[in-house]
Amino acid sequence: MASALPSAFASPSAFAPPGFSSAPTEVRPSLLPSTPLLRGAAELASELGARQTFEFLLGRHLDANPRQYTLTPADLAGLMADLAGPARTVLDPACGTGALLRAAAPDGPAPRPEQADQRLHAQDAVPDLAALTGLRLALHTRAGTRAAAGDTLRADAFPELRADAVLCHPPFNERNWGHDELAYDARWEYGFPARTESELAWVQHALARLRDGGTAVLLMPPAAASRRSGRRVRADLLRRGALRAVVALPVGAAPPYNIALHLWVLRRPDKAPAQPEVLLADVGQFAGEGRGGPDWRAVRDAVLDAWRDFDGAGRLDERPGLARSLPVIALLDDDVDLSPARHLPPPTAADGAGRLTDVRERLGETLRLAADLTPAPAHDPAQPAPRWPLTTVGELVRGGALVVRTGTHGGHARVPVLTDHDVLSGTGPSGTLPESDEEPVLTEPGDVVVPVLGGGSVARVVDDATAGAALGRNLVLLRPDQAALDPWFLAGFLRGTANNRQASSYASTATRLDVRRLQLPRLPLDAQHRYGARFRALDEFDRALKRAGRLGDQLVRGMYDGLTDGSVAPD
Numbered sequence: 001m002a003s004a005l006p007s008a009f010a011s012p013s014a015f016a017p018p019g020f021s022s023a024p025t026e027v028r029p030s031l032l033p034s035t036p037l038l039r040g041a042a043e044l045a046s047e048l049g050a051r052q053t054f055e056f057l058l059g060r061h062l063d064a065n066p067r068q069y070t071l072t073p074a075d076l077a078g079l080m081a082d083l084a085g086p087a088r089t090v091l092d093p094a095c096g097t098g099a100l101l102r103a104a105a106p107d108g109p110a111p112r113p114e115q116a117d118q119r120l121h122a123q124d125a126v127p128d129l130a131a132l133t134g135l136r137l138a139l140h141t142r143a144g145t146r147a148a149a150g151d152t153l154r155a156d157a158f159p160e161l162r163a164d165a166v167l168c169h170p171p172f173n174e175r176n177w178g179h180d181e182l183a184y185d186a187r188w189e190y191g192f193p194a195r196t197e198s199e200l201a202w203v204q205h206a207l208a209r210l211r212d213g214g215t216a217v218l219l220m221p222p223a224a225a226s227r228r229s230g231r232r233v234r235a236d237l238l239r240r241g242a243l244r245a246v247v248a249l250p251v252g253a254a255p256p257y258n259i260a261l262h263l264w265v266l267r268r269p270d271k272a273p274a275q276p277e278v279l280l281a282d283v284g285q286f287a288g289e290g291r292g293g294p295d296w297r298a299v300r301d302a303v304l305d306a307w308r309d310f311d312g313a314g315r316l317d318e319r320p321g322l323a324r325s326l327p328v329i330a331l332l333d334d335d336v337d338l339s340p341a342r343h344l345p346p347p348t349a350a351d352g353a354g355r356l357t358d359v360r361e362r363l364g365e366t367l368r369l370a371a372d373l374t375p376a377p378a379h380d381p382a383q384p385a386p387r388w389p390l391t392t393v394g395e396l397v398r399g400g401a402l403v404v405r406t407g408t409h410g411g412h413a414r415v416p417v418l419t420d421h422d423v424l425s426g427t428g429p430s431g432t433l434p435e436s437d438e439e440p441v442l443t444e445p446g447d448v449v450v451p452v453l454g455g456g457s458v459a460r461v462v463d464d465a466t467a468g469a470a471l472g473r474n475l476v477l478l479r480p481d482q483a484a485l486d487p488w489f490l491a492g493f494l495r496g497t498a499n500n501r502q503a504s505s506y507a508s509t510a511t512r513l514d515v516r517r518l519q520l521p522r523l524p525l526d527a528q529h530r531y532g533a534r535f536r537a538l539d540e541f542d543r544a545l546k547r548a549g550r551l552g553d554q555l556v557r558g559m560y561d562g563l564t565d566g567s568v569a570p571d
Contacts, residue, residue, distance in 0.1 A: 054139055058097065058132065059473070072096060072169045072219070075296040076254050077103035080167050080217040082304055083245075083265055087164035088118055091209055093152040094202070095122035098133035100167040105141035118143035121158050125151045153201055154178045161209050166216040169254070170202035173221065177201055190242065191233040199224045200233045203264065207242055212270035219254060220262045225338040234336045238278060238328045241269045245279035245310065247303055248340045250287035250294040260284055262340075265307065278331065279310040280340040281323035293421070293430055320345045356558045356568065363551040366544055373541040388521030393478065393494075396485070397516065403479040404515070405441045407471040418443060419472040420451040423460045426543055429469035440470035441477060446487045448478040450494060452513045457500040459491040461539070476515045486528035492535030493520035 041053065072080075081103035084090075090104045101120045120143045124130040127149035134147030148157035177198040182188075187208040193200040199220055206216040224230060225246060237243040245265035254261055265279075286298040306323040310316040316325040324344060331338065396402040417431030417440075443449065447462040453474045471477050480487055493499065503517035523531070562568030 050139055054136065058136070070096065070169070070171070070255050072099040073254055073293075074099060074103070075294075075300075076219070076249075077167075079296075079300050079303060080219070080263065082300070083217045083263070083307055084165040084167060084215045087215075089121070089161070089163040089165070090118070091121040091123075091158065091161060091163040091166045091206075092133075092168055093123050093156075093166070093205060093209070094168055094170045095124045095133045095147070096129055096169065098122060098136045100169065101133070101137055101145075102140060104165065104167060105137065105143045120145045121161060121163065122147040123150060123152050123157045125149070151178075153182065153205060156205070158209065162211040162214070163209055164211060164214050166206040166209055166214070167218075168202060168206055168216070169219040170199060172199065174198040190236040190240070193233060194229040197224070197227065197230045197233065200230050203237070203266065204233075207266055207268050210268040212268055214268050216264075216266040216268075218264045218266070220264050222248070222260060222262050222339065224264075225262055226335065228335065231334075231336040234338060235332055237266070238276070238331055238336070241276045241328075242266050243278060243338075245281065245307060246338045246340055247279075247307075248282040248284055250284045250299065252287060252293050253299075263303075276328045277310075277315050277325040278328060278338075279306065279316055279323065279325050280338070280343050281306050282340040282344055283322070284341075285321070296430070318345055356555065356562060359551055359555045359558060363548060363555055366548045366551055370541060370544040370548055373537060373544055375538060375541065388523065390519045391522050392516065393518045393520075394516035401481050401484045402490075405471065405477040405479070407441065407473045407475040407477075415440070415442065416469050417472045418449065418466060418469040418475065420453065420474045422472075423449055423451050423475065424458055426460075426546060429466060431472050443467055443469050443471060443477065444479065446480065446482055448480065448487055448491045448494065450476045450478065450513065450515055452476055452515065457495045457497050459494040461487050461491045461536075478515070484525065486525065486532040488532030488536045488539075489523075489528035490520065492531060492538070494518050495535075 041057065077099040080100060084104065087104065090101060092098075092100045095101060101122055105118060105120060118141075120137055120141070122130060122133045122137070122145070124133065130147045130149040134145055137143065137145040137147070146158075150157055175195060175198070178201075179193070179195040182201075183192060187204050188201075189207070190204055193204070199218075203216075203218060203220075206218060210216055225234075234243070243264065244267050245263075247263040247265070249261050249263060251258065251260045281303060283299050283302050286295040286302065302322060306316060306319065310323075310325055314325075316323060318324040321344060323340075326343060331343075393402060393404070397404050416429035418429045419431040422428065422430055443462045443466060445462055445464055445467045447467075449460045449462060449471070451458055451474060478490065480490055499518055499520075500513060502519075503514050504512065559568060563570065
């Protein structure tokens with residue numbers, strides 16, 4: 001069903017909710033929805049509701065085609081919408097699945113006055129994505145929505161639009177963007193982009209679709225800030241006051257996850273600034289730990305605080321290592337390099353030395369803790385291994401000793417989400433839930449959470465710090481009756497390598513764990529507590545080793561940086 005989702009929505013205007021319109025699209029017979037597909041979708045919608053069904057099917061489709069689409073994470077989309085500010089008319093000319101426009105639309109019961117009668121405009125070169133975005137926005141927002149399919153640069157669907165805000169995650173590094181046929185296009189007010197500068201074509205398209213004083217926020221590759229082929233366009237954007245800020249994001253903020261992408265904030269000039277300055281910020285220090293992605297709360301607070309102070313005053317005092325504003329004239333050299341890291345003052349030597357001292361002390365404490373937690377020697381290997389009677393998770397569920405819940409694809413609760421990456425890396429909840437009518441599964445102390453994809457033997461016991469988070473996708477929650485089953489005993493035996501191997505099934509590209517087939521011994525509660533205490537100590541040792549590794553990396557990197565920038569003396 002999931003793989004056929006775009007086919008079912010190839011002609012959305014025939015059955016879209018009121019307020020949705022789409023540019024006419026020819027529907028080939030091979031793309032017409034099948035009767036079983038529609039019947040299955042209708043049955044699911046009657047059970048879950050339209051919004052939740054749509055998000056479920058969309059999630060399944062995206063999971064099945066991870067390389068086909070470039071997605072904008074919800075946290076990043078929210079930050080971009082906040083930088084643009086409340087807007088009545090919003091355009092996304094490369095809409096993908098509509099994440100940016102969803103973030104820009106009000107989701108509360110009463111929108112701000114400037115968002116009343118909001119109009120959303122979406123275009124994408126892929127007809128399926130334009131249709132998906134139109135339906136998604138019509139289901140999730142009160143705004144009027146127009147979605148169109150077509151190549152935005154070559155066939156703009158909204159040539160007369162003058163929007164309050166433009167949000168865009170354009171395709172990167174495209175050579176075939178229309179350089180030859182668009183040489184005399186009126187949109188190139190700031191200079192004709194080179195063939196290798198497709199991103200600067202998208203920047204100028206966004207400015208051309210703004211009203212005077214309107215704001216555009218674009219996600220950009222870092223090379224766009226420094227390539228020599230784009231320096232003339234960058235220089236004119238600066239001279240005329242159109243480029244207001246460049247923000248370097250942490251690595252892992254959005255695909256491609258191995259590159260620290262930039263945000264460009266632009267404003268269509270309604271008058272020439274008297275003393276133009278541009279904001280440069282770098283929040284790469286908030287990259288986070290493990291696979292959980294950036295510390296989005298810290299990123300959001302730092303970026304919005306710097307932007308609002310700068311936007312209100314037209315300048316920003318230096319914030320060492322984080323942000324500053326520079327006069328435009330200071331950037332108009334031969335390179336016009338806008339990379340924030342090249343212009344930001346480093347942290348003061350005292351700050352850097354203080355941080356290194358703190359990291360060193362924390363590393364020493366962690367290493368001492370790890371030494372204290374080192375497991376005791378094993379018992380005499382000559383002793384025979386015990387032979388327990390075994391049971392399975394499925395049998396415990398049927399007997400009432402366990403409750404099994406699976407992660408949701410959406411929810412209406414505004415709570416952090418525990419993702420499978422969080423469980424695997426041992427970090428705190430880092431995800432967010434798409435809005436839907438579904439009731440999220442909230443964790444409680446003593447729950448055991450198990451990832452079902454990837455083939456690893458991992459089980460995490462929920463503590464007080466994690467309790468209350470929503471359970472994310474690809475996770476199974478086991479809630480034991482603690483009068484009959486010790487949570488740490490349960491989690492410890494579920495982590496056994498042989499146990500996981502016998503409960504796993506293998507597809508061509510992934511390994512999936514059938515949690516109900518996992519085994520554990522039938523032991524009295526007092527024996528469970530003894531095993532549970534041992535497993536808990538092992539878990540603390542494991543976390544101490546990981547923490548020591550991260551602190552060690554920070555100390556080594558800080559020492560290299562300090563020695564090379566002069567903030568640390570060799571003696």
